[in-house]
Structure formats: C-alpha cells, structure tokens
Amino acid sequence: MAIDTKMKILIVDDFSTMRRIIKNLLRDLGFTNTDEADDGITALPMLQTGKFDFLVTDWNMPGMQGIDLLKHVRADEKLASMPVLMVTAEQKREQIVEAAQAGVNGYIVKPFTAQTLKEKLDKIFERIDG
C-alpha cells in the first residue's frame, strides 16, 4: 500500500507554533502539500473549495471549535468522507466519545510525539485502504 504523499492537508489550530510543529512533522513524513487555518470559521470555506484531502484540527479554538468543524465536514456531502485527525489538549472521556460519535478518524492528545502522529496517520490510511 502506498500512501499518496502529494495529498493536500489542512492544519487547523489557533496557535501558530503548533501549526508549524505539525506542518514540519508532516513534511518529515513526506507530506509537503499543506496549508493552515487558525479556526473552524476560516477552515470551512477553505475545505469547501474541494482542494483538500485530509484535515488535521485542534479542538479548542475561538470562533468555530474543532468539534463543530468536524460536524460541518461530516454534514457536507462533498466533504463527508474526508479523513479527520484531531490533535488536542482535551482529554475528557466524554469529549473523546463525542469526537468519535461525530466521526473523527483519529484522536491525538497534546503533548504528543512525532511517532504518535506517524502511527495515527498510518492507521487512518490503513483503514481507508482496507
């Protein structure tokens, strides 16, 4: 199975430092085609252009939160099947369950390691291919 490293990934987080970290980690894994947004309100119209194949989002953001962005994505016919990885400091059981029920494909809690990101991405692509 070959992962398409050319896929376009949108990174959504209100902290630019975290966006840079994720962007650099993804680049290290071969994903160079990334773009950034600082919350759901900015991210949603970008996603609706149809140019993105994968979404990495934080939860707690001003404007539109990550969980609402996820729900919008799942409710949008054109975006519904897009894989979504959540990277967040929120680690309440009920929130993880909420994200799962909303249709998240992976959930990473901060602080995380480069290895964790790689594992979760691999797992998501495995499932999509399988």
Added chain:
Amino acid sequence: MDSSVMEQEQSLLSNENITKAKELISFMEAGELEKAQDCIDDLAEIRENEMYQEIGKLTRELHDSINTFGLDDRLADIASDEIPDARQRLAHVITMTDEAANNTLAAVEDSMPLCDQLLSETQNIETEWKRFSNREITLTEFKELGGDLKNYFSTNISSAEKINENLTKVLMAQGFQDLTSQIIKRVISLVEEVETNMVNIIQLAGTKSNKSDLKEKTEEHGGLDGPVVPGLEASGTVSGQDEVDDLLSSLGF
C-alpha cells in the same frame, strides 16, 4: 437637584409641619409661652421620627448587601479552590517551559559536536582531494584516501540522521507554547474575576447607592477543560495517548 434634598424639602413643608408652625406663631403672639414650647417639642419629635426612619432604611440596605455578598459562593470558591488551583497551574507552566528549554538545549548540545566533526572531516577530505586533483598524491596516500572516504560517508550518514532526530526533538519541544498559553489564559480570566469582585467590595464599603452586581462565572472556554495539569485532573479525564487509544478501540476504532 439631588433627590434626597428634594425629599427633605418636601417633608419640611408637610401639612403637619406647617400646621404646627402656624400654631407656634399664634401661641407666641398671644404670649402663651408654655403652649409655644410644646409646639417646638412636637416639631422636634416629627424631625426625630424621620431620622429614625432613614437610619432604619440604611440599616436594611446594608444588611441586604452583606447578605447578598455572603450568599455568593463564587468568592468562597475562588479563595478556597481556584487560587490554589491557579498556583498549581502556574507551577506546571514553569515545569513545562523548563522541560522544553532543557530538551532543546540537550538536542543542541548533542548536535553541535556532530556538526564540528562533520566540518573538520570534510575539510580534511577536501585538502586530500585537492592534492589528488593536482596529482600530488602517492599511491599509498591514494589508498588511504579511499579508506578515509569510506569512513567519512558512513559517519556522515549516521551524523546527519542523528542531527535530524535532534532537530525533531527541538521542534516537538516548542509544543509547550500552545499548552502553557492555554493554562495562562485561564489564570488571567480568574484574575479578572477576582478584580471585578474586589471592585464590588470597594463599592459596597464606599457608598450606599452602588448596588453590587456580581459577575456570574461565565463559560469563557466553551465548557472545555484544556490541558491536564498534574494533580488537578478533572474527573473523567484520560491520562494520556494510550488511554485515548484504549477508549477509542473500545468504541470500535
């Protein structure tokens, strides 16, 4: 004009007062001093009654205000739970920045000698290579150069890998900025709340007219808990990625 002054004027011009005053003048003009004295006493009594009523009103307002304050649990919560919490949160920020700084420094200290080594070895090889290009080199030296190059390549590859690994550590260490900012923002909103309450206390103590309007605790963080602080875990939180994975796999992920 101040409303309390108007009230005073109105009560001074009340029918009761006017009647008494007219009586007083007529008794004085008639020379009935004892009855005139009684009128003066009656007027003073009316005045005193008004004063007692005003004091009573003030006492009730003060009592109500104190009760409102005493019933407000927020101040008690802030003092007993949230200030110690904030202290622990800030201490955790220090721990996180300390870790990030130390991890970064360790990675840099580990990489610098590797860069130095790469530089000096490359310079040595370059010198030998120039001699080779100028045909100034003997066959024995050429064989040595071959061996040096072989070593150089393998060292170079492992050093570059090690430096790349260290740079990733530096990159990951910067995650503290996001997490500590989330914690500090919470402490700032607590400080703002304390400030509002302090202003209310000062208003209550200062004048009777300013009613205390205590700010309700608002859901400024959209009901989210933010980063987990050791020792302050809210109930129902998972302790790390492994537990997240367990929970998700129990949900069929």
